[in-house]
Amino acid sequence: MTGEPRIPCGHAALPASANSHAAFAHGADKAALRAMLKAARRALDPLQKAQRDAAIAARVLAWWQGHMAGGAASLLGVYWPLRGEPDLHPVYAELAGAGVRLALPLVLAPDTALAFVEWVPGEDMLSDRMGVAVPAVQRVLDRPPVLLVPCLGFTAERYRLGYGGGYYDRTLEALPRPYTVGIAYAGDQVVFAGAQHDVALDVVMTEGGINEG
Template sequence: MTLIDDKRSLRRSMLAWRGGLGEEERREAAAGLLGMWRLERPVRTPAIVSGFWPMAEELDIRPLMTELFVQGCQLALPVVVGKKQPLVFRAWRPDDPLEAGVFGTLHPSPRCDVVEPDALIVPLLACDEEGWRLGYGGGFYDRTLEGLRAKKTITAVGVGFDAQLIPHVPHGPDDQRLDWLLTDKRACAFV
């Protein structure tokens, strides 16, 4: 099997697993994630922090984003501007209206300021103990992290359900490691 096949197979199994979670499990995980953030604080605040608007069965990070806003952080959400392009980040505040984007995403209006984050809260399907992340396959976060890291120090915090931490994530030369993984039950800093 090739790297692409390995990633595709793992993606299918993780999507199926995540899709089987119930609403109560999801609510408890969102609360657990917020509790772990408060305990570990992987990002110094205030900072410019990009989150994401959860879609499908992703862990709901909206309570965490509200907490960061209350702590004085400038928030942003990612915007896909084109295939094989890095993400752009638009300023966002809780309760700001959002517009439909590609792949079922929601993002701030083009009228919102473009900002450069100090930290990214990154969605994932799986992560291993070395910080390798499996995303959805578009490479948007990998390209974005590579570009931002060439300019300044960036903290990339992957967030997911605890069972998304697995022994090994297949990865290649274009993949970027996370600095942290935060789940509803643990926080892992990667050196």
């Protein structure tokens, strides 16, 4: 929940850990990294995925209760899992039950920032123009002060690799920037050279731990 600019990314990120999918891929282009990470997610055993999702959900809940509960951040931007992303629905329900207002991203048009709509777990949903689930009754909100941001990949310096649409990049351009919590699997850590305009996430949470600046 800070409006201060994050670290600009003008150089290659630090090497990935030895157990990441792309520890060997220093200098690889982003398209190759995306293809590799997508294939790895498709190959993930469903039971292992469920266990990892539960571990991430527990970490997110503990972090929220320790850092955000009772503060000014009563609105949290979350995401609906796609393409094998970590499924955090159980923690969404628990947070909503504790009085936290939740918001889902909404794509209004190509090459634009995301809008956000209020979401109550269990309400009727429909698919937006991108095929993503959104509430059937759309109650538009201001951009939440804290966002859970799904990552296809991430670097040791918390730079995010997404799917290439740039929606989150455009969403984070306007100041004050929200506090960003990247959500990924530990093996999704990669190495790539970032662009000058790239913004580091504040935190990345995986089943294995928390990478926080």
